Amino acid sequence: MKQLTWLIFILYLFITGCSTERPIYVISSSPHLQLPFKASKFFGFFDKNGINLQLDSVENSDSLLRFLNFSKYSVVLTDLKTARKLEKLSSKWQQICTIALKRNKEKPIIGEKEKFVLLMRDSLLKRHKDAVKLVEGWNYGVDLLKDPAVVKLLSAKEVPYRFFHCGK
């Protein structure tokens, strides 16, 4: 009986040891939009919370929509116009919050192209805990980017966006 207990315990360790965390793939229409996530990742927020965050970016909105055929992507960072189009094409995607505005000194009125939002696929929304942690990670990254040293560390150029906390 004692030996059986040990055997079961070893099997449990083996099975749990083999299990890996499921990655969350994020795609954005601009690489700069990912900076808050990068900052949080750099400072180990996601590792600490058991989230394997993978970041991809494309050149434009059209490419973004094509690449969204890859079902691995569950988070999209894009402008409001593309976001609305995406919501119209597929009911699986949900706009969550506004995350950034394009810095434009010459043009004070902000259009759909200058406002950026975060969308989540319904499959991620069902993983409520991961979704919340992801948003927290975004917010943490936004806070980190308030430090110019962090910005400088992650991007040599000036960031063309003003990032916001998601949900505020």
Next chain:
Amino acid sequence: MRIDKYWLLSAITLVVSVLIGVGTYLISYQFFKDELLRNSVKNAENYIEVTAVSVGSKKKSRQLIEILERAPYIEKVYMTAPKERSKFLIEKELLFPDGKEKVFVLLNKNLIVERSSESAQKVSLIIFVVTLILTGFILIAVRNFYLKPLWKIRREIGKISKGELSKLPEGRTDDEFNRIRSSINQMIDTIRRKTEREDVISQFIYLLTIGKGFNGEFVSLMRKVLNITDCDGVIIGVKEPKSKNIQIRLIPKNENEEPLILNKAIEKLQGIEPYLLELQREVETTKVSILSTLEKNLGIKYIFGIPLTVMSETVGFIIFFKKETEPVKEEVKHFIRNIARSIAISVEIKNLINSLEEKLKREKELTEKIVKSLVRGIEIRDSYTKGHSERVAFFSKRIAEAMGLKENEVKAIYIAGLLHDIGKIGIPDSILLKPGKLSDDEYEIIKFHPLLSYELLKHIDILKDSLPGIKYHHERWDGSGYPEGLKGQEIPLQARILAVADSFDAMTSDRIYRAGIPKTQAIAELRKLAGKHYDPEVVENALYILLNEEPPPPEDFISSEFLNVVEERRLDYYLRDSLTGVFNRNALELAYKIARERFKEPMAFTVDIKELRNINVKEGWEKGDQILKKMVELLQTKLKDAIIVRYSGDNFLIFFPQREAVETAVREIEKELGIKLTFHQIENFKDIEALKVELTTLEFES
């Protein structure tokens, strides 16, 4: 090859391996089918996604379908939903910048099933082979590591049973088989100890019951017990039967120390010994203060004493002692109790045997005395038989021994010899005591005596074996004997032996009217009559004994002086004239024999009183008797040593060697008594028969 559990296990293992193989096939087939479907779906989805990304426009749907349908696991791609739905059908919504498109991809079901089956077969075969190999290894391991050592143990146990091995060899490792060997060896030791103890107990019983008592062997055995029990010595007290004493033996364990034997009065016992005898209880103590001086001097520190009790009677005690205070184990106590019980029973049995032997001895003596009393009975009646019966018994016994008869047969013959003439009790004195030859009628009466003997003794159980000899000892080999005229082997051997011994003693013994013949002559007679009267084989065996051996003198069972007086009185009564005291007519032959022996040339005379009848009539019987008495007195005075026989009322026969002396005496008596006497010399008396004829003639003439 024997079909044992191992082979049964092997067969079960093979069956289980096959079942595992089949089970593995079924399970893995299902698993692979699901897994392949899942992978196909996933691959198809990925492929669709990649293709969709690379096509990049809704307008290029046709191109998209063509690309997708080239994949091997995709059977068909639909742009509209087909009617039939299945798990092999994938529905995918594709996003393009110019709109969205829905595609329905049907996977290649046959391919998935076929591959699943192939994979399942391979896996199940591998699992089966692996299981078989592994179980085979397990079975070989079981055989080598468990069964072989067990078989070896079994073989070695067999050798122990045959006596080729005393114990199982034990290795140095502490594995389970060595522990089993160790346990079996312990069991063997226990059984041996038990057997040894049982042997000791049975040896005690044997030693004590066969009458060896508490001898050297007993001491050795008791020392063995002391070694087994780890005691330093033992004190054994056994009550002496019919006595108030007890015999005490102290046996020390050390063989260099001699056992001590004491004989004590029971009332003078000290220490715990009287307690054991009186209260009949076990005593186990380390209290030195209650021990006797002797026990204290021995340095005893611990004792375990048990009374020797049989059927609530205490026959003694046994005390095992140690010179240290450590008590004996309970197992040892049990052993000691058994020994005590065995010794007690043995002592009691020995006492009973002794008592029985004594009783048997007394009964044997009583039987012998009864037999001898019977013999004396006939000896009292017939003086001739005095010592005859014992001599015949002696010779018969010796002849029987020489012929190799069994002990009980020899004993029966001896008793038959003693009692063979007992029937003579029933023969009248006139025949028995007759000093001369018997008439035919008398002889016919004498012939009854074997039957009388038989009838007299036939109801006595202890004499039953001797009856054939008693009844038929006068039978003769040629059938001329009596009572039944048996012949040869018809005559019981006992009787044939008795006949030889009886005849020999009759021939060699003196009789009143003749002397016994010498042994050699008697033996010659026996040899002559062997095959006629006597069994030749018996005669042959008897000759040496009869010639060379002398029977022991007969015991004086009755005072010989008293017997002589009785014998004399009886003879007087029978042979002498009660009035005159001289021989009567019955003793004629005896008187003749004496005269022949006493005188060199004897002469015989008759003297008759004339007219004694007239005197009796005229002067009375008393006068007549006086004359008769006086005349005899005068004859005896005047003719010293003369042998006088009153052979009828007034007729006397005188044996004397001088005629003149007799004649003178007769004339003088005539004068003295005033009577007339007739004197006549008998010329012809060459033998007794001639004398009788002469006397009869004279009697008739007068």
